[in-house]
Amino acid sequence: MAKLKAFTQEWMNAFRQRIADSKEYREIAGNWEGSVSIIINPDPARGVPETVYLFTDYWHGDVKDFLVCDKAKAESADFIMSGDYIRWKQIARKEIEATKALMQGKLKLKGNLVYVVRNVKTVNKVVDLLGEVDTLFPDD
Amino acid sequence: MPGGYTGLFLTVDLISGKISRFVLEEEFFRLHIGGSAVAARLFLDGFPLDCDPLSGANPLIISTGPMTGSAFPGTSRFSVCARSPLTGIWGESACGGTFGPELKRAGYDGLIITGRAPFPCYLRIEDGAAEIIEASEIWGKDIYETTDLLWSKHRSCRVLAIGPAGENLVRFASIGNDKGHFAGRTGLGAVMGAKNLKAIAVKGTGHPEKADKEGFKQALRSAAEEIRSSAFAGSLHAMGSDAGMDLGMMTGDVPIRNWTVGEDYDLSAALGGPALTEKYLVKAHACTHCPIACKRVVRVAEGPYRTEEGPGPEYETCCTFGTMIMNYDLAGVIKANELCNRYGMDTISCGSTVAMAMELFEKGLLSGRDTEGLDMAWGNMPAVFTLLGKIARREGFGGLLAEGSARAAERLGSAAAEASVHVKGLELPMHDPRAFHGMGLAYMVSNRGGCHLQHAVMGTEQGMVSWPQVFTMKDSYTGPESEDKAALVFHSENFGILGNSLAICHYVLYSLKPETVLKAFNVITGFGFGFSDLMVCGTRDWMLKRGINNLLGVTSRNDALPKRIMTALTEGAAAGSVPDTKKLLSEYYALRGLDKQGIPKEDRLQELGLDALNRRLAAVRAAEPVAKEEMKWQN
Secondary structure, three states, rough: OOOEOOOHHHHHHHHHHHOOOHHHHHHHHHHHHHEEEEEEEEHHHHHHHOOEEEEEEOOOEEEEEEEEOOOHHHHHOOEEEEEEEEHHHHHOOOOOOOHHHHOOOOOEEOOHHHHHHHHHHHHHHHHHOOOOOOOOOOOO | OOOOOOOOOEEEEEOOOOHHHHOOOOOHHHHOOHHHHHHHHHHHHHHOOOOOOOOOOOOOEEEEEEOOOOOOOOOOOOOEEEEEOOOOOOOEEOOOOHHHHHHHHHOOOOEEEEOOOOOOOEEEOOOEEEEEOOOOOOOOOHHHHHHHHHHHOHHHHHEOOHHHHHHHHOEEEOOOEEEEEEOHHHHHHHHHOOOOEEEEEEOOOOOOOOOHHHHHHHHHHHHHHHHHOOHHHHHHHHHHHHHHHHHHHHOOOOEEEEEEEEOOEEEEEEEEOHHHHHHHHEEEOOOOOOOOEEEEEEEEOOOOOOOOOEEEHHHHHHHHOOOHHHOOHHHHHHHHHHHHHHHEEEEEHHHHHHHHHHHHHHHHHHHOOOOOOOOOOOOOHHHHHHHHHHHHHHOOOHHOOOOOOOHHHHOOHHHHHHHHHEEEOOOOOOOOOOOOOOHHHHHHHHHOOOOOOOHHHHHHHHHOOOOOOOOOOOOOOOOOOOHHHHHHHHHHHHOOHHHHHHOOOOHHHHHHOHHHHHHHHHHHHOOOOHHHHHHHHHHHHHHHHHHHHHHHOOOOOOOOHHHHHHOOOOOOOOOOOOOOHHHHHHHHHHHHHHHOOOEEEEHHHHHOHHHHHHHHHHHHHOOOOOOOOOOOOOO
């Protein structure tokens, strides 16, 4: 199967399906409710000319909307994670862990930090599943 | 005198009552900077190293750093140092809070207290003047009561005090500052108790000079912005040091059931930062001039473990009185923490010793007769509360545990030894070396025994920080692997140990760019140091303390992890993993410049200007050192 272009709706659908198909995710994420947006800062030299806004929504083990969206929609999420393109690529490729990137200031998080820490297993599982999507990045 | 220093140390001889001062010159500070590094040099040069730790001959040295009291975030810190009654080797414990800045405002970089007073006393210092005051009114009081009484007697003073545990020479007695901050490790509260010194009350109105005031304002602005945007600082502000327990459970970092179980998510859900915040947090609290405010003020409003509003437990305490003893009730941890604070006992050593007792009780190596009827079943908190009082008063079974886990296990026979989990007599902090092999090496070679704060390995190995601009390091490290860890530990020691000499909290160090910390140091002192200069000072500090320990009998055979840690877990993220100690130590010794006996090589000490230490170590190099009487813990 061909690789999916990163940050396209097709790629978001595949990401959503990965999570929906994961029995382990369903068990871990029973307590999670809330939407998470991902904001990817532009990096023209690497083929990302504009800011990318992605919106994902989770509800007690189920997945809802997974959208490539505009700024307003992204900023309406319960949790907003933002960072440089290269960091997101490293995370998707499991070269760095999302929690470490957050602690080192390579990613920013807006939202209830206590809630995120309480559900850190869920967060890590989502990132883990993201890494399983066969992805073609803009600078590959 | 360069900025940040007064250049003055106050010396107090409690036998004669003589109080005097001496001056330390700039050149001395350029070599040793401050804090525990300065204290180690003064100890080495001026005192009999093999003194009985619980005698008047053991000097109690309290030392600030050049940044203490500067208003830069995280710099309220000071170090308390002496020969440790718990380990018999170099002892030091750093503390935040209010005492350090106030001592500096009173005109002193530090204090040296010698002798044993003929009567219980406390020391009062106010703007340069000092007096020894009879303390029968406060002797026997707990730390909170003592602090309240001294506050009422000496308005606006800052207090350092011991509780009954220090008076009764409990080997892991702590020292409390203004009820909310503690110099807990290595039992230095017992050194105060052995001196009949109940407390020190200090008040000052001075302001330490800065070399470049405008530069300092810029450094402050940078620090404020970096802390504001740091997720690490944000999580500490929101949840305190216990913020890491949930993630720690996933990585295998959290010790459970006296280090025998690899994971239990019910424990982290019950005891982690979110639970503490949502159920018991009253407000966040800060050390002087710290915007992070990681300290917790908590209250258990109802139930059998009700507490008044007061200082809440750190992560380590949530483990030692939670995960380590299979207590799922956070209110019980808060109560145990309050009792340890009041009695004046280190919650790591104390909780670990209680965990050992529970394991031995389960295995039948301790009976109800041994424990005087206390049911030491896992998680039995009412028994723990009773036991804490008995330890602090050294009553019966409590008197045995007051010796610390290593000595207590030795007295209970060889079958008990495995349940005492320590390095060089210091009970391990709550980070499992099977999950992070670098931490295992750091425990083995730390100069105060098994310790997570004499270096920055937790930050670098777990990925909280990345400092490629300071020393060579990889983008990311895998916890349960030993490859590349010796170099990481070596560099993380040389930089991280500076936290105790600059006097800056590791949490702030991890939240800021290292360039900002370097700039703040330079604009305060005017030293014009680069990172390499700081790393040389850190190396000198490490070697100095190692040399002291070598003179006290420490050799390579003491650089070892306990059997419990060298036994792989069967579940959790660290399952099947133990550090490759042989590889780690051989690579580390080569980098550090230690010979096969674990003694610094001559040329390394010469490079560092530690010639006097070199001469003293010559005799040790020539013959196998013999551990001194107080080092009963031999591993």
